[in-house]
Amino acid sequence: MPAPQCSSCHATRAALRRPRSGQALCGPCFCTAFEAEVLHTVLAGRLLPPGAVVAVGASGGKDSTVLAHVLRELAPRLGVSLRLVAVDEGIGGYRDAALAAVRRQAARWDLPLTVVAYADLFGGWTMDAVARSTAGTGRSRACCTFCGVLRRRALEEGARLVGATHIVTGHNADDVAETVLMNFLRGDAGRLARGGGLGSRGEGGALPRCRPLQLASQKEVVLYAHFRRLDYFSEECVYAPEAFRGHARDLLKLLEAARPSAALDLVHSAERLALAPAARPPPPGACSRCGALASRALCQVCALLDGLQRGRPRLAIGKGRGGRDEEGPPGPPPPPPSDLRSGPGPAAGECGAACKERCE
């Protein structure tokens, strides 16, 4: 059976059916509709005011590639300027190739690019060193959680470096739905309550952050990249197979098979969740070491670096466990890596990151 006419321009055959609405569109009409929807998300949510200097978290992957491309198209109408900020986590055999994709994008789109590295920001620690340090312990599966905490801080530092007023990331509806599921499975009411909305307003001196693709499905992000012929890096991080997120992703796929709107429904559920006063997390204070926002004495970055230097990486994830090890009782502490400096961490007041928030 021949493909139906595009239901928008009626001039050509449709190339796809939109996964959620079933609307038949040709490639160009789909891309125009996709861009209009992102524009609506940004304007309706007042995410990026005119004059904003926007740091785009650029990983080289499909989501941030699509985000940077769409925002570049929309920048004149929004009245914002863009900077690409890429974080080099120090993941051998993965990040170098992804950074090469970001460099190609920056050159092709004529956007300024700044790269910040964990090794420079976090006293010599790279993600590979963190993984070595946790290998064989109960904490090795938490690599992605550790990395998310450090990346959030690194992105904040990079954004400040380029004079940004706002940070955007490429999280799409599926990413956010997975996070909602993970928080439910962890029983983490505090993060569920904070996870709603399209981003954070930048409390405590942190830069405002938002996710303009939060209402776009992963499938449509991929379709947009395909029809716009975007060049992106599509390999999975070497540490991803260990992550708990993979189970949430599998669960989401099962749910979507029965209910195609499951991801977006979860995103909207999180937006509407209202916590009983007793379940609300306490107002954050300042990290006693670096001055960043923290719901405990040390912010998550300082707690993590502290634990790494002592050979007992720990992270306060979940329902107020007071910063104890994330995954079960600690095993014997591994020796500290000999090739790493144990850095002092950022000076008081320099961080400004919202450490209390989930960092992926």
Ligand SMILES: Nc1ncnc2c1ncn2[C@@H]1O[C@H](COP(=O)(O)OP(=O)(O)OP(=O)(O)O)[C@@H](O)[C@H]1O
């Ligand atoms: N190394 C990095 N440098 C800068 N920003 C990053 C980096 N890694 C992730 N981000 C930001 O966080 C968002 C979510 O990252 P995540 O690791 O969940 O990957 P993803 O959902 O596959 O996104 P992408 O396809 O853009 O890599 C990205 O879209 C990007 O904006």
